[in-house]
Amino acid sequence: MVKRLMLIFLLLLPLAGIVAETDLIGEVVFLSGEVRVVRDNRDLDFVDIGDQIENFDQIITGRNGNIEIAIYPETGIHASISIAPDSAIYFDISSLRPEQQGAVELITGRIDLTVGRLSGNNGLDVRTHSAILGVRGTVFSVTSTLGGDVLLTAREGRVECRTETNQILYAVPGEVVEKAGEERWRNLSVNPEMLDRFREDWFSERLAILDANASRAIVSYANRYLDLKEDFVQAYVRLMNNRDVIQKWMDEDRLGTVGSTADRLREKRQIIGSLLNVRMRLFQFERVYARLSRLVERYPDIPGDTQITAGLNYRNFLRQFAQDAPVIEQRMREIRYVVKLYSLRNEGLSPFELFDGILSGSEGFFGRERDFFGD
Numbered sequence: 001m002v003k004r005l006m007l008i009f010l011l012l013l014p015l016a017g018i019v020a021e022t023d024l025i026g027e028v029v030f031l032s033g034e035v036r037v038v039r040d041n042r043d044l045d046f047v048d049i050g051d052q053i054e055n056f057d058q059i060i061t062g063r064n065g066n067i068e069i070a071i072y073p074e075t076g077i078h079a080s081i082s083i084a085p086d087s088a089i090y091f092d093i094s095s096l097r098p099e100q101q102g103a104v105e106l107i108t109g110r111i112d113l114t115v116g117r118l119s120g121n122n123g124l125d126v127r128t129h130s131a132i133l134g135v136r137g138t139v140f141s142v143t144s145t146l147g148g149d150v151l152l153t154a155r156e157g158r159v160e161c162r163t164e165t166n167q168i169l170y171a172v173p174g175e176v177v178e179k180a181g182e183e184r185w186r187n188l189s190v191n192p193e194m195l196d197r198f199r200e201d202w203f204s205e206r207l208a209i210l211d212a213n214a215s216r217a218i219v220s221y222a223n224r225y226l227d228l229k230e231d232f233v234q235a236y237v238r239l240m241n242n243r244d245v246i247q248k249w250m251d252e253d254r255l256g257t258v259g260s261t262a263d264r265l266r267e268k269r270q271i272i273g274s275l276l277n278v279r280m281r282l283f284q285f286e287r288v289y290a291r292l293s294r295l296v297e298r299y300p301d302i303p304g305d306t307q308i309t310a311g312l313n314y315r316n317f318l319r320q321f322a323q324d325a326p327v328i329e330q331r332m333r334e335i336r337y338v339v340k341l342y343s344l345r346n347e348g349l350s351p352f353e354l355f356d357g358i359l360s361g362s363e364g365f366f367g368r369e370r371d372f373f374g375d
Helices: 002-016 192-212 214-240 243-255 261-298 314-344 351-359
Strands: 024-032 035-039 052-054 058-061 066-071 079-083 088-092 101-115 123-127 131-135 138-144 150-156 159-163 168-171 175-179 186-189 307-309
Touching (some): 101 261, 131 138, 138 192, 150 168, 150 192, 159 175, 168 175, 168 186, 175 192, 192 214, 214 243, 214 307, 243 314, 261 314, 261 351, 314 351
Parallel strands (some): 101 123
Antiparallel strands (some): 024 052, 024 066, 035 058, 058 088, 066 079, 079 101, 088 101, 101 138, 123 131, 131 159, 138 150, 150 175, 159 168, 175 186
């Protein structure tokens, strides 16, 4: 009876749609402390060593959390990625394509990467709020602080840093790249044997400056959050105007199928414009939101009467920010889920990869990035 039912199921599959491939990109090889994995619209109940990671999974580490993920060779990207405490990232790397320009979206915190020599047209980017870092084989680290500072260090090989103003710098052993405070992007010479100490001292120094200017930082990020929120909400609403397609994709995902070739082509064409539109807004908004959330946690003693904008003090802003948070976070998850569903219907090719070459050098992609010291 079981075999007969299975045969009937297989015969019916062409009518329901093509069986969908699961885009498994790697697995957890080390884990300690508090670590969350957000997949699709929910947090996974449990994460352990050996668990597989899917494309567009978001990884969030707590103050004592650390996780290392080995990327599968099937992606064409031989890499190991360690995510430090107080960090948040997600992946744009597919196992469904033999060659790709994969990416790690660094929302905040620090990641350490070991990337083997990549062949053919394969490449890997790390995208921060103000630069895109490109590699083809190296050992390096990227830190993006709550204050907006960035430090790029390389133990082996060379990492290219493309900034929001189209400036190009390189990190190599003995030369780091930094963006700190009001300073412009620049190279600094560092003894390779003292790299770990330099990085620790650099981070401690940036954190001390942030601690001394906590109120100013929160006011700056609160204003940026308010500036970006309306555009983000409008872009989300525009995307959700395609609810017929999105709901169909989600229903198919639960069944483990995708639609026919003709359906997929029509649906992708319908939704691509709104996906690209929301990408432009999400890129900066998710980073500003994450940093502001952690700043609020880290500095609970900011006076409530601190002015955020004319007529809005911190006490009232914080109340509204807390009320908005569950809805905002759910919407960001939904967007990533829709992008994932699009990519599964596009041979693993993210809509972002198609256009990042055009967008990555434009101010519109990065937004007008400012640190909390001023404009």
